[in-house]
Amino acid sequence: MEHFVVSARKYRPQNFEDVVGQKAISNTLLNAIKNDHLAQALLFTGPRGVGKTSCARILAKTINQQELGPDASNIEDSDFSFNVFELDAASNNSVDDIRNLTDQVRIPPQTGKYKVYIIDEVHMLSQAAFNAFLKTLEEPPKHAIFILATTEKHKIIPTILSRCQIFDFKRITVTDIKEHLKKIAQKEGVTAEDDALHIIAQKADGAMRDALSTYDRVVSYCGKNLTRQAVTENLNVLDYETYFKVTDLLLHNQIADVLIKFNHILAKGFDGQHFISGLASHFRDLMVCQNQKTIALLEVGEQTKTRYFEQAQQTNMPFLQTALKLANQCDFDYKLSRNQRLHVEICLMQLASITSENNPDLKKKAEPKIISPSEVKTPEKEVSASVEANGTKQNAHTTEKPANQKSVETSTETEQPEPAISTQKKVESPTKKAATASEVNSSITQVEEAKPSGLSLKAIKHKKALKAEKERLESTKTERLSEYSQEDLERSWGAFAKKVKNKGQKILATSIGMCKPVAKENLICIEVPNDTMKAEILQQQGDLMGFLKKELDNTTLDLQIDVVHKNEKENTKYLYTDREKYDKLVKSYPSLDKLRQTFDLDLKS
Structure with missing residues (x-):
């Protein structure tokens, strides 16, 4: 059985061209060596x-090869090992270890021109060791x-x-790691x-060593044929297919x-938060x-990109924006929830209801319905607002139907036509300022009789409209200008x-009782000793003036404080x-x- 060498060691870069993803640093170091502009202390973080x-290591090797010129290719790498000293600061972090290192620095190299000292994990050195090294x-x-x-420069x-x-x-x-893994797989015949x-590559999270270790693990599981399904099973990750199926069910x-x-x-064995965060990322990709x-x-990947394009055609931007908001909020509140499974399930139910027809907030607006002229009901057909001089009222709801059409009454609120209210303005003479009291009262009575019954949303909205119409009609009443005395x-x-x-507002009652109102035509003037009392009376100004009017x-009274x-x-x-x-x-x-x-004359004292 041959000795197995892990890919992280077997395919470790031997020159700067083999270094993946660090092209700017590689070019900088090569130019520094070429132009003899290399610093004597470098920090790689x-x-x-x-x-x-x-x-x-590549830098240490390249420095000495550069000095030897063309003959450097004939010298084995082991000859340069005497010029490279590696120190693991995680286990050699004392002052004595640094002193031993400084003693070796004084000795010149036997081969080449430079001696290179590599101190790994340098942030692990103690404070005293740092001071001894300065x-x-x-x-x-x-x-x-x-x-x-070092991996932690801040230390x-x-x-x-x-x-x-x-x-x-x-x-x-991710792209650079994937391309490098593809080259290694071709060399290995995988x-x-x-x-x-x-x-x-995604699982590696930007670390090539982790990617190579994961690659060796997956190859041991799958053999010479790496498939997406086998990789997801071995790494225990949720693949794209899971999120595609879940999204189809939601749509x-x-x-x-x-x-x-x-x-x-x-x-x-997957965590609920891992699933919901992955679903949010899926919505983002869509x-x-x-x-x-x-x-x-x-x-x-290219195959997965095709699936994304296909599913993206089935969605729209409003759905994705709402879905992202719900999934992100669920992910944010996951740790705070006591029943975390129920928390995710509620989010999934909300996501599945976005495109539902029963969703009043996000469903698409219905197309306008085209009705025939015979179905149009004018206000004259719906409400008769005329009031006879003798005070009798005509029927407020008259509907004209053809002779051959049967009248069908329904008890369902949503099927009943909304009672129309005639708000058509009459042509008034320039001298007339408001409608007469009898006309306004008649219109208000019609509004009250036209109120629909029921607890449906349509009935509630209609009641609000009727209430607003009643308030508008009441505001058109003739202003009352009765005279009053100071005593009144x-x-x-x-x-x-x-x-x-009597209502329990004793402080307000005291404040009002302290003030003496003075009538100046239609203006009521009062004096208060401070701003606090003024603010308190202003809060109740509506009730006060309504009571006084x-x-x-x-109805023309106003208050001045x-x-x-x-x-x-x-x-x-x-x-x-x-x-x-x-x-x-x-x-x-x-x-x-x-x-x-x-x-x-004088004043008496």
């Missing part, structure tokens, strides 16, 4: 499995180059960062579906089938397919204060002594003082 250590890192010997690698002290040239490695894209490699309002499908997913400009954002106003004012006191039989502060009243100076009274009179009548001087 980025996620796991993106090529930091591989680039460090001087050597700032002024290393000419033959020494330090390459530090390195700033004094170390300031002495290094930093290279940020990025996550490798037949792999494009969607299968795409799932492996056809199959609530029961959707719940059964979700039960099967849970039975396989939305991407709706616009030609956003198709580039769809990162799936004060009596009505006190009656309202007593009324609110009814009691005084005057003035705030008179206490200190303004205190400014009034009262006259007590004769001298004060005399001075006041002199200000008004200056000749009075001249009279006193002429007759040489």
Whole structure:
């Protein structure tokens, strides 16, 4: 049995051209070596499995080959191993380990020109070890180059960062990982579906080492033929087919089938939040397919992309927007829910009801119905609003039917025609300002008699319309301008204060009782001592004025509230002594003082 070497080691990059997904860093390092512009302290940072250590080894090898020139191809790689020193800072993080390293730095290389020191996981060094390393890192010997690698740059002290040239490695894209896996599968003689490699690349989350490890695992399970179904079973992930089937059930309002499908997913060991988040991503991909400009954002295999286009034709943008909102809210509230399964099931039922005809919010508007002229019912046929002079009313509902047509009455509210209300305005003379009271009262009576019965939505909406019409008719009544006296106003004012006191609003009753209303034509003026009392009375202004208009039989009344502060009243100076009274009179009548001087008069003390 041959010794098996994992793909992560077997296919580790041997030069910068083999590094996947880090082209900018590779070109920068190659140009730095070519132009002799390489720093003596480098820091490689980025996620796991993106090529930091591989680039460090390639750089160490390339530096010495560059110095030896064309003869470097004849020298085995093992000869350069004496010039490359790797230190794992996770297990060698003490001050003594760094001191041993600094002692070795002084010794020049035996082969090549440079000695390269690679310190992996450098963020694991202790504070004392960092301080011991500072001087050597700032002024290393000419033959020494330090390459530090870490996944957590924020844990390195700033004094170390300031002495290094930093290279940020990025996550490798799904497309790059898939293409690299395809090349390896061809070298290994493995037949792999494009969607299968795409799932492996997505599972790797931007790390090439994780992708190669997953690839070895799937090959051990499937053999030489990698299929999408086998990969999803081995990796225990929900494939695209699951979400396609669930979406089809949602579009056809199959609530029961959707719940059964979700039960099967849970039975396989999948988490409900994982399912609902994947469904939201599926809706997002369908939305991407709706616009030609956003198709580039769809990162799936070619076969799956065709399925997305087919299902996208069955959906529309309003459905996808609503579905995304519901799925995202379900994912957000999943951890807070006590019954998490029920939480997801409710979301699925809501999703399946989006395109239902019973959904009043999101269903499409019905096309306008074309009716024949014989079915048109004019207001004259529906309501007779005329009132005879003797006070008798005619029948308010008269319907004209042909002689050969039977009259069919239905008890269902939704099938009854809505009673029409004649609101046609009459031509009035310029001198007439409002309708007479008898006409308005007659119209209001007709509105009240036309109210439909029942608890259907249609009946409720119609009642609201009738109520609005009644209020409009009441507003057209002739204004009442009865005269009233100050005593009548004060009596009505006190009656309202007593009324609110009986209701338990004692503070408001006290505030109103403290004010003395003054009538100025149709304006009622009151004075309050502060803004708080004014605001309190203004909150009840509608009830107050309605009460006063009814009691005084005057609909044109209005209220004016003035705030008179206490200190303004205190400014009034009262006259007590004769001298004060005399001075006041002199200000008004200056000749009075001249009279006193002429007759040489004095005030009594």
